[in-house]
Amino acid sequence: MSLLGRDYNSELNSLDNRSQSPSESSSSITSENVHPAGEAGLSMMQTLIHLLKCNIGTGLLGLPLAIKNAGLLVGPVSLLAIGVLTVHCMVILLNCAQHLSQRLQKTFVNYGEATMYSLETCPNTWLRTHAVWGKWSSAVSHRLECSGKISAHCNPHLQGSSDSPAQASVAEIYRYTVSFLLIITQLGFCSVYFMFMADNLQQMVEEAHVTSNICQPREILALTPILDIRFYMLTILPFLILLVFIQNLKVLSVFSTLANITTVGSMALIFEYIMQGIPYPSNLPLMANWKTFLLFFGTAIFTFEGVGMVLPLKNQMKHPQQFSFVLYLGMSIVIILYIFLGTLGYMKFGSDTQASITLNLPNCWLYQSVKLMYSIGIFFTYALQFHVPAEIIIPFAVSQVSESWALFVDLSVRSGLVCLTCVSAILIPRLDLVISLVGSVSSSALALIIPALLEIVIFYSEDMSCVTLAKDIMISILGLLGCIFGTYQALYELTQPTNHSMANSTGVYA
Numbered sequence: 207m208s209l210l211g212r213d214y215n216s217e218l219n220s221l222d223n224r225s226q227s228p229s230e231s232s233s234s235i236t237s238e239n240v241h242p243a244g245e246a247g248l249s250m251m252q253t254l255i256h257l258l259k260c261n262i263g264t265g266l267l268g269l270p271l272a273i274k275n276a277g278l279l280v281g282p283v284s285l286l287a288i289g290v291l292t293v294h295c296m297v298i299l300l301n302c303a304q305h306l307s308q309r310l311q312k313t314f315v316n317y318g319e320a321t322m323y324s325l326e327t328c329p330n331t332w333l334r335t336h337a338v339w340g341k342w343s344s345a346v347s348h349r350l351e352c353s354g355k356i357s358a359h360c361n362p363h364l365q366g367s368s369d370s371p372a373q374a375s376v377a378e379i380y381r382y383t384v385s386f387l388l389i390i391t392q393l394g395f396c397s398v399y400f401m402f403m404a405d406n407l408q409q410m411v412e413e414a415h416v417t418s419n420i421c422q423p424r425e426i427l428a429l430t431p432i433l434d435i436r437f438y439m440l441t442i443l444p445f446l447i448l449l450v451f452i453q454n455l456k457v458l459s460v461f462s463t464l465a466n467i468t469t470v471g472s473m474a475l476i477f478e479y480i481m482q483g484i485p486y487p488s489n490l491p492l493m494a495n496w497k498t499f500l501l502f503f504g505t506a507i508f509t510f511e512g513v514g515m516v517l518p519l520k521n522q523m524k525h526p527q528q529f530s531f532v533l534y535l536g537m538s539i540v541i542i543l544y545i546f547l548g549t550l551g552y553m554k555f556g557s558d559t560q561a562s563i564t565l566n567l568p569n570c571w572l573y574q575s576v577k578l579m580y581s582i583g584i585f586f587t588y589a590l591q592f593h594v595p596a597e598i599i600i601p602f603a604v605s606q607v608s609e610s611w612a613l614f615v616d617l618s619v620r621s622g623l624v625c626l627t628c629v630s631a632i633l634i635p636r637l638d639l640v641i642s643l644v645g646s647v648s649s650s651a652l653a654l655i656i657p658a659l660l661e662i663v664i665f666y667s668e669d670m671s672c673v674t675l676a677k678d679i680m681i682s683i684l685g686l687l688g689c690i691f692g693t694y695q696a697l698y699e700l701t702q703p704t705n706h707s708m709a710n711s712t713g714v715y716a
Contacts, residue, residue: 247524250532252459256519257512257536259462259587262469262543265509267402267562267580268641269544270551272509274559276502279492282549284499285506289541291681292510295657296533298678302660303517314521318384321656324663384656387648389595391513393627394644398508399588400446400631401640404438406564406577411438417569436632442585447624449589450596451617458589465586472579476563477547479573480554487553500695501642503688508645509544513653515594561641596620639699646692654685 248256273281303315306323315323412432452458494502520529551563560566564580567573596619603619604612634640658678666675 248459248519248522249524250528253519253523253529253532254536255459255462255466256515256590257532258539259465259469259583260512260515260590261510261537261540265398265505265641265645266544266547267564268505269509269548270555270559270563270566271561272502272505273548273552274557275494275498275505277493277499278487278490278549278552280494280499281502281552282545284502285545285548286541288503288506289510289537289544291684292507292513292653293533293537293541295654295681296513296516296537297530298657298661299513299516300520300529300533302657302664305664314517316517316521317388317652318382320660321384324660384652385598387652387656389598391644391648391652392591392594393623393630394640394648395508395591396588396624396627397630398641398644399584399591400439400442400628401636402562402584403442403581404435404631405562406581407438407442408433408435409565410574410577413569413574417571417574419571439628439631443624443628446585446588446628447621449585450592450620450624452589453593453596458593461586462590465583468579469583472576472583473543473547475573475576476567477550479567480547480550480563484550484553485556487556490553490556497695500646500688500692501639501699504642504644504646504650504692504696506645507649507653507688507692508641510540510649510653513649515590518594561636592620592623596623599623634700636700639696642692643696643700646689646696650685650689650692655682655689658682658685 269285273285275281276284299317299320302324303317303320306315306320307313310323449461452461516533520526523529523532547563551566552559555563555566558566564577567576600616600619603615607615631640658681662670662675662678
């Protein structure tokens, strides 16, 4: 059970212990450490590794196509702006959570709790009155999110009243909306990972007989796929199910390190290739049309995949006060890497840029190894992205059964969620459009809209400046417009008839 990282006996007892009064809990909270007894927490280096791995995923390899959709000039500038804006919203989220934690004397406030508590304490009488009906949801969220490894720890002192409400509250609705968006976003990432690994595995296997030791630019050979890409997805499925059975973040950090090593190696080879003989970009448009720019927005937001991990990672640090430095350092590395790879990749391949830059690499054993290494990195990253929705859903499911069934239910739900991501990948095998769709629908809300609104609700009554208020309103409007129009364009493109092999470019180029 040490590998799984969960003690169901203590967890179920903690979930059922809700008899302590608020005054008693407040006094206990202040003296409790964020980490359970015997756990040292994550070091700065471990946290940085997790942060980098959560942001450097499949979206990174789709950035050359995103730059193509925006234009050679507009793309890099817009990507930098979105990156800075996203990091700023991450900082806003951290500040809001810390402010609420201090105000409410709690050791940790997660994303969902921040939305509820902000409404409960806001100056608007109607919202505050209705939020009172939902105070019980702090106990429900504790059931949903306590895991002892990445979310707030199973602590009965953090739980609210056990009274059942007569009606749903506004605060509760907002809280569950955030949890739902987190689940959709993270499972969307996992679904994209399925498609990415299957695409690259299919290309490696089916081009093996024409792969040579000489690396030349990829040319069209119009190969006929031997096996459907869905077969490769089903081949990967059982291995991912076994991987997600590992729940301990300390153990996952080992796999995260391995993923980073393979990712760094593959990225070095990718940059080594795309920087050779870059053609003069005189024929590349500086600005694309607005329809494809909407797809760029969704892809760009999608690439910043770590918004759901910011608060949990800070909570798990040995010294949480150092997280701001880790965040700025890690995200600076990420943004620079995004801009360089996206721009150089588009300049290298031009109009032939594919949904993933790995599909543009030469058909030789050296660059086939790049696909293999990056796929291994994505394989391990799947477990990290899967951890967030799993720890929202599983504790609640486990709390509904007896202790003897707890492990069975846990593993069954994990297996079911992995199968769900596989099924969604099978039903919509369009890597580029699914990336844009997930980014537009949920990532824009979690990364831009909600943090800005949270800052308004929490700090408006505390002499918030007009500049800050205007800034938050503009960020929310930008995120909302990107969500609406980006979702529309991605759905429209998905409804257009497209040959599957052309969709992800597997089996067409060799």
